[in-house]
Amino acid sequence: MPSVPAALQLDNLCVVLVAPRNPLNIGAAARAMGNFGVRRLHLVNAYSVAFREARSAMGASGLLARAEEHASLAAAVAGCSLVVGTTVARKRELQHPLRSLPDAAPLIQRAMRSSPVALVFGSEKRGLSRQDLSHCHWLLRIPTEGDASMNLGQAVAVCLYQLTRRRAPARITKSEEKAAAAAELERITALLLECLHASGYIQPRAARSAEEKLRRLVRRLRIPAADADLWLGILRQISWKLQQKK
């Protein structure tokens, strides 16, 4: 059997920084990306002074110059069919499957072969919010002593070191078809939410937490990309019918 390592599709790996505040950290993340050959950087809600400073410090030609700015995490990950949040916490977010970086790497590498994957880092102080997390399919934990938080640039470096390591080719099973992109999952979530409201499943005062729960529930399904339109059509029809009955 040939043991040539499978090529890593690094263009399918997208680093997303949510609400970064410190220009040094944005620059450090960009430098780590450059070190490991990862070029796609999306910033969500970046403090604009910090971003400008980081950009000028790094020069205009690099990946920071080509970084995309987005107003929401949903927009930043819209094209990605796997969205992985990073955390140091071991127990906090029990709503999501939590994998340590070494275990997560082969899964992310496999997903990168067929479609874009987002690796999402929270802000320096607070990490990812519950709402941010609800956009993630699962969470990745860098194993640290006492679950202490890591410097942002260091966390990016460690993740990308592991994710760009070539290893023996993992077998792609047939069931590993391309998964629906985040934008499609978000449309499905929105339609389903309409149905739940119209059917009386959701009580108005619990609407916010219900939305996050539902978003996670949909992400745990792993809807194949090829089926997304069909599900959207089904939900549109049900939603339309439910609205008529109101």
Added chain:
Amino acid sequence: MPSVPAALQLDNLCVVLVAPRNPLNIGAAARAMGNFGVRRLHLVNAYSVAFREARSAMGASGLLARAEEHASLAAAVAGCSLVVGTTVARKRELQHPLRSLPDAAPLIQRAMRSSPVALVFGSEKRGLSRQDLSHCHWLLRIPTEGDASMNLGQAVAVCLYQLTRRRAPARITKSEEKAAAAAELERITALLLECLHASGYIQPRAARSAEEKLRRLVRRLRIPAADADLWLGILRQISWKLQQKK
């Protein structure tokens, strides 16, 4: 439970920074050490202002307060029976065996079991000098794109992440391992079918083939067992609402 395996003798791992100039980098290296449970830090010929600043920024209680200062690399590694220099260069130092970090890790871990090992990092600008290198048994290279140099704190973080990794087989997290049983999928399919009929999505004469299509569609979702009841509840509610006042 500590996340760093007890079998690793981390007290036998000593990080040596040669001629560091930037207090932020010293602090970043110390933070990375703390993250991975490595406590022995030796500084060689550190710019004293930088060291003082880093110390005061990190507080006096941490590992920077206990860091040893040495006037020469020879003194700093005197107690170590393996001295490994770090470099990003691939070809420069042909006098030394050069191992990439993943290959180097098991050798260093094995040496740590019996006696202290020094991991030596050069200054931010120039790396390790030829003279510094002559104190090393061999060199460790972090594989980077185009052999570009890494930020010091990030290089320390990446090395210590790899060196403190236990080599356990990858596991699937509990929460994702179990998929919904066929009987649950069938109940979900039946309820969904009711919804599709009630909403007018399915035309009566295509009912048979629609049912089969739907069954396959649901099976392609891979619904987690833990979520099956939730989906059943959602579908029951929607179906009930659709049946009302038909």
